[in-house]
Amino acid sequence: MKIHFQIEYNTRWGENLYLCLNMSDGTQLCLDMSNNGAGTWFTDYEFNDDELSGNDITYSYMVQTDGIITRREEGSLHAIPYTRAPRLVLSDRWKEYPDGGMEQRTIALPYVHLNNRPRWKGAGTAIPVFSLRSERDFGIGQFTDLKLLADWAAATGQSVIQTLPVNDTTLTCTWRDSYPYSANSSFALNPIYIDLELVGELSDKKFLKTAQKERKALNALPQIDYEKVYKLKTDYLNLLYQEFGDECIRSKEFRNFFSANRSWLEPYALYRYLCDRYGTADFSQWKESEYSPALLDRFCASGNSHFREIRKHYFIQFHLHRQLTDVKRYANRKGILLKGDIPIGVNRNSCDVWIHPELFHTDCQAGAPPDAFAVDGQKWGMPTYNWDNMARDGYAWFIARFRKMADYFDAYRIDHLLGFFRIWEVPLQYSSGLMGRFNPAISYTPQEIWDKGFPFNPALHATAPAGTPETNVLFLEDAHRPGTYHPRINAFDTPMFQALGEQEKAAFRYLHDDFYYNRNNEFWSRSAMAKLPALIEATDMIVCGEDLGMIPSCVPEIMDRLRILSLEVQRMPKNMGVSVSDPATYPYMSVCTTSTHDMSVLRAWIEDEMEPNSVISSKKATVAACASVISAHLASPSMLAIFPLQDWLSLSNSLRAKDPASERINVPADSDNYWRYRMHLTLEKLCTARKFNEEIRQMLYLSGR
Numbered sequence: 001m002k003i004h005f006q007i008e009y010n011t012r013w014g015e016n017l018y019l020c021l022n023m024s025d026g027t028q029l030c031l032d033m034s035n036n037g038a039g040t041w042f043t044d045y046e047f048n049d050d051e052l053s054g055n056d057i058t059y060s061y062m063v064q065t066d067g068i069i070t071r072r073e074e075g076s077l078h079a080i081p082y083t084r085a086p087r088l089v090l091s092d093r094w095k096e097y098p099d100g101g102m103e104q105r106t107i108a109l110p111y112v113h114l115n116n117r118p119r120w121k122g123a124g125t126a127i128p129v130f131s132l133r134s135e136r137d138f139g140i141g142q143f144t145d146l147k148l149l150a151d152w153a154a155a156t157g158q159s160v161i162q163t164l165p166v167n168d169t170t171l172t173c174t175w176r177d178s179y180p181y182s183a184n185s186s187f188a189l190n191p192i193y194i195d196l197e198l199v200g201e202l203s204d205k206k207f208l209k210t211a212q213k214e215r216k217a218l219n220a221l222p223q224i225d226y227e228k229v230y231k232l233k234t235d236y237l238n239l240l241y242q243e244f245g246d247e248c249i250r251s252k253e254f255r256n257f258f259s260a261n262r263s264w265l266e267p268y269a270l271y272r273y274l275c276d277r278y279g280t281a282d283f284s285q286w287k288e289s290e291y292s293p294a295l296l297d298r299f300c301a302s303g304n305s306h307f308r309e310i311r312k313h314y315f316i317q318f319h320l321h322r323q324l325t326d327v328k329r330y331a332n333r334k335g336i337l338l339k340g341d342i343p344i345g346v347n348r349n350s351c352d353v354w355i356h357p358e359l360f361h362t363d364c365q366a367g368a369p370p371d372a373f374a375v376d377g378q379k380w381g382m383p384t385y386n387w388d389n390m391a392r393d394g395y396a397w398f399i400a401r402f403r404k405m406a407d408y409f410d411a412y413r414i415d416h417l418l419g420f421f422r423i424w425e426v427p428l429q430y431s432s433g434l435m436g437r438f439n440p441a442i443s444y445t446p447q448e449i450w451d452k453g454f455p456f457n458p459a460l461h462a463t464a465p466a467g468t469p470e471t472n473v474l475f476l477e478d479a480h481r482p483g484t485y486h487p488r489i490n491a492f493d494t495p496m497f498q499a500l501g502e503q504e505k506a507a508f509r510y511l512h513d514d515f516y517y518n519r520n521n522e523f524w525s526r527s528a529m530a531k532l533p534a535l536i537e538a539t540d541m542i543v544c545g546e547d548l549g550m551i552p553s554c555v556p557e558i559m560d561r562l563r564i565l566s567l568e569v570q571r572m573p574k575n576m577g578v579s580v581s582d583p584a585t586y587p588y589m590s591v592c593t594t595s596t597h598d599m600s601v602l603r604a605w606i607e608d609e610m611e612p613n614s615v616i617s618s619k620k621a622t623v624a625a626c627a628s629v630i631s632a633h634l635a636s637p638s639m640l641a642i643f644p645l646q647d648w649l650s651l652s653n654s655l656r657a658k659d660p661a662s663e664r665i666n667v668p669a670d671s672d673n674y675w676r677y678r679m680h681l682t683l684e685k686l687c688t689a690r691k692f693n694e695e696i697r698q699m700l701y702l703s704g705r
Helices: 145-155 207-220 228-251 250-279 294-299 308-333 353-355 387-391 396-405 444-453 503-521 519-534 555-561 601-611 623-634 645-649 683-687 690-703
Strands: 002-008 017-021 030-033 041-045 057-067 068-072 078-081 088-095 102-110 112-114 117-119 124-125 159-163 337-342 362-368 413-414 423-427 437-439 475-477 486-489 542-545 566-569 592-593 639-646
Touching: 002 057, 002 396, 030 041, 078 088, 078 102, 124 145, 124 337, 124 645, 145 159, 145 308, 145 683, 145 690, 159 639, 207 228, 228 250, 228 308, 250 294, 250 308, 250 353, 250 396, 308 337, 337 396, 337 542, 387 519, 396 519, 486 503, 503 519, 519 555, 542 566, 601 623, 601 645, 623 639, 623 645, 623 690, 639 645
Parallel strands: 002 088, 124 159, 124 639, 159 337, 337 413, 413 542, 566 592, 592 639
Antiparallel strands: 002 041, 017 030, 017 057, 057 068, 057 078, 088 102, 112 117, 362 423, 423 437, 475 486
16 A cells, blocks of 8 residues: 655754654654645655554654754544555644644545646535434434544545534524524534534433424424424523533533633623523614623623523533534544535624624625526625725634634635625615625726716616616616716616617626626735635635636636635536536536535436536436436546535435435525425435445546545
8 A cells, every 4th residue: 555645734944844654563664754845745655564553554743853853743643544545645734833732634535646746636425414314313413413424425435524504593593594604603603503412411301201202203304394403402402501511611621612712702602692682683672782892791700690591602612612523533533524614794683793893884785696596686684794894903803713614624615705806795775686786896987987988877877767676777876985886787688778779788788798897807806815815824724615606707816826626516617608517627626516505406407407518418317317427527637526415315216315306405596495405314324325335435436536
């Protein structure tokens, strides 16, 4: 077995990194490592079977200066189980912190030789935590289910598990809280994903008996009953806190957690308490509508009558943190990376907006311009960012948010990456997403519009005539630069446009296309480079960008410069003039997939939505047809090929769901979508599907992933 060891580690001048391998005879072999001049050290070693110590390959790192050992890696050894794979890449982490703490990680990856350098390509599965189903669940997936998923991923030769956001979304205590991209905190985890039995064993046997009966009924449902699950878990957590809270709070482990997370944990706990006290998350209705640090002194003092209820949220977040970090360790030991998701925004009634109103434009909402999936555009409800104010402290809030993600994930997807270049912003007074604009953007002065040949009159062209829809306009005034204007997107089908003369129509088309495709490119490039480098450099996580939709021409260059992996979706090609892209044309620095949580699953797309194309000929989603599509993705140059679990299951007649429509997670055009999809089989059953699992392993082996 030949292994390529690589590690990101910054040394000082004159220092050299060494790999220390533990051999079967009890000796240690120290190998001098090479480096690329940019912090990556590497070496290769070919093992004979009799050289391995036990069933594991174990090793550590040390630093030498002029032949003298100056630093050793403390803590547990790096270890991977013995495998018969002929070649592996082991990607390690050894990171030391000023407080004496240290982080370690080992990821086992396939070995891919490209241009005389080892580069790896991996495959993985995407599924929301809430969609997981195990025999121990309470009607919804929970963090510990990811261990079973990691077992399955490892058994099939995969290397990545991708989830949707896992932050707390509790705002209404109804099914509307099922929307994972509308968090009440960018730091707190969602209590609905907690494994209750790991917190403690309740002494209330009567409650346990009732809870177990309800648990069984909820877990048997084909979809999530969010409100019943929320009530059962909340009642259970309250009893756990009453019984185990005091003991937990006194523990050293909790004190360490509290110390490391106090800056966001105290305000969040107070926020959650006030939400319950007032019966609403709309803090404009609270007496304490304006946050100040003095509120913490008032409410969070140990002698305060409210403090015990506030402290409950410390207790819950501690156990969530404990469970998810344990999942990460477990997955990493099996060679599986966890990939998280950072939403582009937060709810306007969130703890973040309450504490930091200066960081948001609360008179607007973020969304997306119109596309094939939402012809009227999208409105997400969340406020947009005040980037000017964020820049004043070096984007400290965002950096803290990314660093918190690194506690739980090895890689992350930046939701709507284009929002860091410019965000689609819709003023609150409008009901249609078509009435938005890109912010930031260089809008036109009235004189510029005239100079381009359009006889602009704000009273005529920027105001909808009485009795007509609000969308019947050609221009909209810039809310941030009063007196300047931008073309209303896709205004070509409005009565106002149809009434123009041919010369005026041509002038408007020019202004429209110039604004959306040319005028702002350099500006947007500078806007992204002012923000993204500091955020990306804040952690060592692999960065992936969701760069779908209306992509400015400057985006690919910036992504390449910052080494951000692009997202390639076959039904959303980035080349003009084609309806279905060919995976063979994808770049190496990318993640390719058959579908996302915002789309129908592969089977439904092939049979009901796919346009005629030269890449996929089948109109029946047979196992063979689905296998052909997935195999093409696995054979692509993309670094990562990550598929929804539903699409993996399409490869088996016995495991695929009967109705592919039941497997859809979200419909972007529906603002009232209920996010309730769950696997139709348990993870335990999936792990024992030996024939199916071996077929996937063989597919990955043949593809070099």
